Amino acid sequence: MKKFISVLLCMLLGLTMVSCGVSENSGEDFTSEDTRKENSDTTAAVSSVSETENITDNSEASKILVAYFSLADEQYEVGIIEKGNTEIIAEIIADKTGAELFKINANTDYPTTYEGLLDISKQEESDPPELAKNVTNMADYDIVFIGYPIWWGDLPTIVKVFLESNDFSNKTVIPFCTHAGSGLSGTQKSVENLCNGAEIRDGLAVRGTTAQNDRDEAEKAVTDWLSELGIS
Numbered sequence: 001m002k003k004f005i006s007v008l009l010c011m012l013l014g015l016t017m018v019s020c021g022v023s024e025n026s027g028e029d030f031t032s033e034d035t036r037k038e039n040s041d042t043t044a045a046v047s048s049v050s051e052t053e054n055i056t057d058n059s060e061a062s063k064i065l066v067a068y069f070s071l072a073d074e075q076y077e078v079g080i081i082e083k084g085n086t087e088i089i090a091e092i093i094a095d096k097t098g099a100e101l102f103k104i105n106a107n108t109d110y111p112t113t114y115e116g117l118l119d120i121s122k123q124e125e126s127d128p129p130e131l132a133k134n135v136t137n138m139a140d141y142d143i144v145f146i147g148y149p150i151w152w153g154d155l156p157t158i159v160k161v162f163l164e165s166n167d168f169s170n171k172t173v174i175p176f177c178t179h180a181g182s183g184l185s186g187t188q189k190s191v192e193n194l195c196n197g198a199e200i201r202d203g204l205a206v207r208g209t210t211a212q213n214d215r216d217e218a219e220k221a222v223t224d225w226l227s228e229l230g231i232s
């Protein structure tokens, strides 16, 4: 009888271990599906970083900066605005991640008309402006969001100057932009080229009109993107 009971106990123990093993394996085998959505207003770019990689684990300890360039006054498709399109997205990101904000500025004033901006932006390509000020404690940040409007299918020159003026090695750098139809337009690669030693994550492109006139849609785009990145 004793022998029978010990055999029964062994069988029960074995069953329990097998069931535990299955449960662990099912956790390891779980792979998240790529839920990235693309539409004409908001687009998440593809980066070289694995889709399953997630930085939620250390987000509590991570210090996050949102550095952005953005202009108010007259802008394409939205008329005269009080707050720049990219600045609106930058503030939503900061609000949702607890990040600090840094506004990238040139040391000269920009024209307040769209036509004027078209001229000055071209001049800047051959005569780059200087930064009005730089981030003094960049070493403190683990994650840096870089925001900008698309200018001529590229980064505005002052954003290139900002990226060249800082050391992003060993940081996670995440681009976002507003635009009038171009999307990120390859700028994720430009950011990568200017941020040596940084890990570049999937960028977000939001249409300027969406940022300016459809707050709910803009918030949703940011929330979905942060969630895909594992930062929220």
Ligand SMILES: Cc1cc2nc3c(=O)[nH]c(=O)nc-3n(C[C@H](O)[C@H](O)[C@H](O)COP(=O)(O)O)c2cc1C
Residues within 6 Å of the ligand: 069, 070, 071, 072, 075, 076, 083, 084, 085, 086, 087, 114, 117, 118, 121, 148, 149, 150, 151, 152, 153, 154, 178, 179, 180, 181, 182, 183, 207, 208, 209
């Ligand atoms: C000089 C200049 C060049 C631009 N070039 C492009 C472009 O190539 N593609 C595009 O989609 N939008 C372009 N735009 C539109 C801006 O990207 C868009 O209006 C953006 O939302 C402005 O953001 P901001 O208010 O944060 O500066 C351009 C705007 C300016 C002023």
